[in-house]
Amino acid sequence: xxxxxxxxxxxxxxxxxxxxxxxxxxxxxxxxxxxxxxxxxxxxxxxxxxxxxxxxxxxxxxxxxxxxxxxxxxxxxxxxxxxxxxxxxxxxxxxxxxxxxxxxxxxxxxxxxxxxxxxxxxxxxxxxxxxxxxxxxxxxxxxxxxxxxxxxxxxxxxxxxxxxxxxxxxxxxxxxxxxxxxxxxxxxxxxxxxxxxxxxxxxxxxxxxxxxxxxxxxxxxxxxxxxxxxxxxxxxxxxxxxxxxxxxxxxxxxxxxx
Ligand code: PGA
Numbered sequence: 288x289x290x291x292x293x294x295x296x297x298x299x300x301x302x303x304x305x306x307x308x309x310x311x312x313x314x315x316x317x318x319x320x321x322x323x324x325x326x327x328x329x330x331x332x333x334x335x336x337x338x339x340x341x342x343x344x345x346x347x348x349x350x351x352x353x354x355x356x357x358x359x360x361x362x363x364x365x366x367x368x369x370x371x372x373x374x375x376x377x378x379x380x381x382x383x384x385x386x387x388x389x390x391x392x393x394x395x396x397x398x399x400x401x402x403x404x405x406x407x408x409x410x411x412x413x414x415x416x417x418x419x420x421x422x423x424x425x426x427x428x429x430x431x432x433x434x435x436x437x438x439x440x441x442x443x444x445x446x447x448x449x450x451x452x453x454x455x456x457x458x459x460x461x462x463x464x465x466x467x468x469x470x471x472x473x474x475x476x477x478x479x480x481x482x483x484x485x486x487x488x489x490x491x492x493x494x495x496x497x498x499x500x501x502x503x504x505x506x507x508x509x510x511x512x513x514x515x516x517x518x519x520x521x522x523x524x525x526x527x528x529x530x531x532x533x534x535x536x537x538x539x540x541x542x543x544x545x
Contacts, residue, residue, distance in 0.1 A: 289494050291510065291541050292449060292517035293534050294326040294349060294410060295524025296378060296498075306333035309527060310340045316531035318344040323538045324517070326376050326410075327524075331365055334373045349376030349410065352384060355394075355401035367405035377402050378410045378519075380436060382455050392435025399436060403444050410449040410519065411436050412498070413477070417456035425454075426476045433480040442485040446492040450477055451519040457499025459521060463509075469497045470512035478514065503532040510540040 301309060306329045317325050328349040329337050338348055350373070354364035370377060379402065380395035395411065402409045413432040415425045429452070437445055452473050457463045464472075473495045482490035497509045498519030509515050518537065523529040 288541075288545050289516045290322065290324055291537050292324040292326065292494055292496060293537050294328055294376070294378075294449075294451075294496070294517070294519050295530055296351065296381070296519055296521050297327070297329045297525060298351070298383070298521060299330060300525055301329055301333055303333050303336050306330075307336050307340065309525070310337050312527035313531050314340060314344060314346065316527070317346050317534055320531075320534050320538050322542060323534055325534055328376070328378055334370075338373055347376060348374035349378060350374050351378045351381065353377045353379065353398055353402060353407070355397040357401075367401045367407055371405045371407055374407070376408045376410055376449070378412065378451075380432075381412045382414055382453055382458060386455075392432055392438075395436045396438050399440065399448070403440075403447070408447065408449060410451055410496070412451045412453050412519070414453040414455055414458075414499070416454075420454060420456060425472060429472060429476045430480045433477055434484065437481070437484065442489045445481060445485060445489055449494050449496060449517075451496040451498045452477060453498035453519060455499075459500070461500050463500035463505055464497065466508035466512045466515070469509060470514045473497070473512075474514035501533065503529050503536060506533045506536050507540050510537045511544060 326347045326349045328351050350370050357366050357368045379398045384390035399409045413429050415428040419428045478490040494516040496517040496519045497515050501518045501520045502523045
């Protein structure tokens with residue numbers, strides 16, 4: 288039985304003042320929910336301000352991306368050294384990075400290794416697009432992403448990761464996967480691939496989230512699935528009441544099923 292992890296991916300939203308206001312709004316409600324790891328992932332520019340607001344709370348902080356080098360002539364990039372004093376988590380391989388900015392499994396693999404070397408916990412995103420889904424390629428695509436992203440990692444390193452299954456056709460569309468469908472991909476393909484690469488214990492230990500149009504109305508459907516350990520929430524994490532409700536319901540559902 289894993290502690291569920293609910294992360295809010297704010298994407299490219301919220302300037303510093305807006306971020307501060309949003310955190311102030313959701314902080315009391317989030318802080319009081321026990322039994323769930325709660326993570327906010329604002330844009331880089333708001334990390335320092337949000338960090339201060341979260342210091343006296345149980346809420347953790349994550350970044351949305353990272354480069355693998357520690358420092359140097361990489362204009363525009365942010366390194367693990369810069370993040371490790373600010374946050375505990377980092378989202379890597381998000382589908383929007385893959386789609387618009389040329390992110391690849393090989394690059395994600397380098398980023399995961401760099402994050403782990405600096406004690407940042409990677410939230411590694413995988414997921415198939417609509418055409419791949421309709422062509423019955425989900426297992427091949429997602430399994431391939433898992434293999435590519437985890438290449439060269441030890442079982443111990445993999446156990447410390449978070450994987451987020453985010454089918455592209457469900458992200459920002461208001462058309463989520465079904466709980467049963469996401470559970471099957473996570474259990475068979477994601478944990479199945481990790482079981483093949485490592486062992487059953489490692490496959491069971493790694494926490495796997497679902498992401499894609501999660502909201503307060505559907506989160507229970509996902510959290511009641513045995514293979515799903517949490518959610519990566521985009522749009523609904525920008526609304527304080529909705530995000531607090533998602534975290535609250537997640538805690539209740541996992542408590543009831545434990
Ligand atoms: P969504 O985004 O909840 O708005 O669908 C999820 C994500 O991209 O992480």
